Amino acid sequence: MAGLNKVVSSYTEALAGLKSDMTIMVGGFGLCGIPEGLINQMTTMDVTGLTAISNNAGVDDFGLGLLLQKRQISTMIASYVGENATFEKQMLSGELNVILTPQGTLAEKIRAGGAGIPAFFTATGYGTPVAEGKETREIKGRHYVLEDSLTSDFALVRAWKADTMGNLVFRKTAANFNPMMATAGKITVVEAEHIVEPGELDPDHIHTPGIYVDRVIQGTFEKRIEQRTVKA
Amino acid sequence: MALSREQMAQRVAKELQDGFYVNLGIGIPTLVANYVPEGMELMLQSENGLLGMGEFPTEDTIDPDLINAGKQTVTAVKGASFFSSAESFAMIRGGHVDLTVLGAFEIDVNGSIASWMIPGKLIKGMGGAMDLVAGADNIIVMMTHADKRGNSKLLPLCELPLTGYGCIKRVITDLALLEIKDGAFHLIERAPGVSVEEIQSKTAGKLTVNGDVPEMVL
Numbered sequence: 001m002a003g004l005n006k007v008v009s010s011y012t013e014a015l016a017g018l019k020s021d022m023t024i025m026v027g028g029f030g031l032c033g034i035p036e037g038l039i040n041q042m043t044t045m046d047v048t049g050l051t052a053i054s055n056n057a058g059v060d061d062f063g064l065g066l067l068l069q070k071r072q073i074s075t076m077i078a079s080y081v082g083e084n085a086t087f088e089k090q091m092l093s094g095e096l097n098v099i100l101t102p103q104g105t106l107a108e109k110i111r112a113g114g115a116g117i118p119a120f121f122t123a124t125g126y127g128t129p130v131a132e133g134k135e136t137r138e139i140k141g142r143h144y145v146l147e148d149s150l151t152s153d154f155a156l157v158r159a160w161k162a163d164t165m166g167n168l169v170f171r172k173t174a175a176n177f178n179p180m181m182a183t184a185g186k187i188t189v190v191e192a193e194h195i196v197e198p199g200e201l202d203p204d205h206i207h208t209p210g211i212y213v214d215r216v217i218q219g220t221f222e223k224r225i226e227q228r229t230v231k232a
Numbered sequence: 233m234a235l236s237r238e239q240m241a242q243r244v245a246k247e248l249q250d251g252f253y254v255n256l257g258i259g260i261p262t263l264v265a266n267y268v269p270e271g272m273e274l275m276l277q278s279e280n281g282l283l284g285m286g287e288f289p290t291e292d293t294i295d296p297d298l299i300n301a302g303k304q305t306v307t308a309v310k311g312a313s314f315f316s317s318a319e320s321f322a323m324i325r326g327g328h329v330d331l332t333v334l335g336a337f338e339i340d341v342n343g344s345i346a347s348w349m350i351p352g353k354l355i356k357g358m359g360g361a362m363d364l365v366a367g368a369d370n371i372i373v374m375m376t377h378a379d380k381r382g383n384s385k386l387l388p389l390c391e392l393p394l395t396g397y398g399c400i401k402r403v404i405t406d407l408a409l410l411e412i413k414d415g416a417f418h419l420i421e422r423a424p425g426v427s428v429e430e431i432q433s434k435t436a437g438k439l440t441v442n443g444d445v446p447e448m449v450l
């Protein structure tokens with residue numbers, strides 16, 4: 001690496017420094033937009049006790065489900081985990097600590113974390129189990145819950161295009177949590193479908209500026225489809 | 233006769249207005265999209281980052297990078313946009329969505345809703361439901377009036393963990409359209425052929441009936 005060139009040539013290099021008991025954010029919604037190669041790389045590493053922040057937990061044999069199977073995750077922060085039987089088993093047995101978080105609150109916690117905002121008030125979850133133990137406040141006649149923001153040791157992000165300086169463009173609904181997570185990792189690693197030279201991305205069309213990104217790796221993706229639905 | 237899921241969707245579709253931005257929850261609410269009146273222009277919001285959701289793709293146009301909140305492959309209509317989850321929930325929480333339709337396990341006379349967890353049985357998570365109910369003024373809950381064992385789902389007080397507190401004003405069931413205000417369910421319309429007595433017998437929470445209650449027009 002030299003200057004602002006953030007491209008690394010191996011997954012080992014991409015995840016160098018990732019250790020047990022760290023907090024990791026992993027982009028994606030279901031299996032859409034997940035950093036597949038980075039997740040696979042983690043399964044080969046001797047790291048356990050991870051706190052994983054991701055909207056979902058993958059399916060049993062793909063995505064974060066692979067880390068759950070190997071019992072590398074001890075705490076999971078997610079909004080919906082219905083697709084994964086391994087997850088449910090580990091959660092019910094108490095092996096896995098689960099913090100279910102409303103999807104919009106999760107997105108905003110990460111956005112706020114990356115933007116240096118320590119906490120925020122939201123109406124989401126007021127009067128529900130989500131608000132238990134949290135400060136609430138009435139503002140202009142409405143009730144709100146104080147939610148802490150989130151940051152992580154590593155953010156693992158999947159982008160469609162990255163230039164070598166880490167400027168990113170996402171594609172369709174594969175963006176989801178990736179843009180916010182890119183801002184909230186102490187070390188943000190991007191697995192890109194295409195890596196291009198600086199100047200090839202139109203500055204007006206960049207979703208995530210390279211300042212947030214530390215490492216970029218060329219990925220290969222299976223892009224497994226969770227619910228294949230076609231027109232009758 | 234109790235309404236079918238399709239008939240419930242047909243009735244909800246009558247609440248759509250030209251120019252609306254609409255979020256349809258996973259499950260039965262998605263059927264509403266099949267009954268958008270001819271010539272009406274509206275945009276469906278999918279909370280995973282899509283405004284302008286279209287129909288399912290063909291085998292040739294399927295795209296793993298283009299799914300809806302139920303993780304199904306979909307298409308995008310002309311004029312659609314893609315965005316991050318934070319942007320998506322800014323739309324929802326900020327009250328920019330004109331109509332939200334979602335399912336529930338229970339609702340009560342205070343307008344509280346339970347839809348995401350059955351202790352000891354089902355813990356899948358709330359997804360975006362808590363944000364949706366907290367963000368929208370115009371929410372229609374769509375569900376059966378009673379569960380399979382005949383127990384009312386319209387209660388004096390929700391028994392399951394809440395999704396939202398005091399946020400639901402309208403509910404459509406297979407038996408009736410009701411409004412929730414002043415601590416009661418107000419019967420607005422009956423499903424064709426369903427008597428007020430039947431609705432009363434299947435409504436555990438306080439039910440208010442004013443005069444003759446018209447039958448739904450589908």
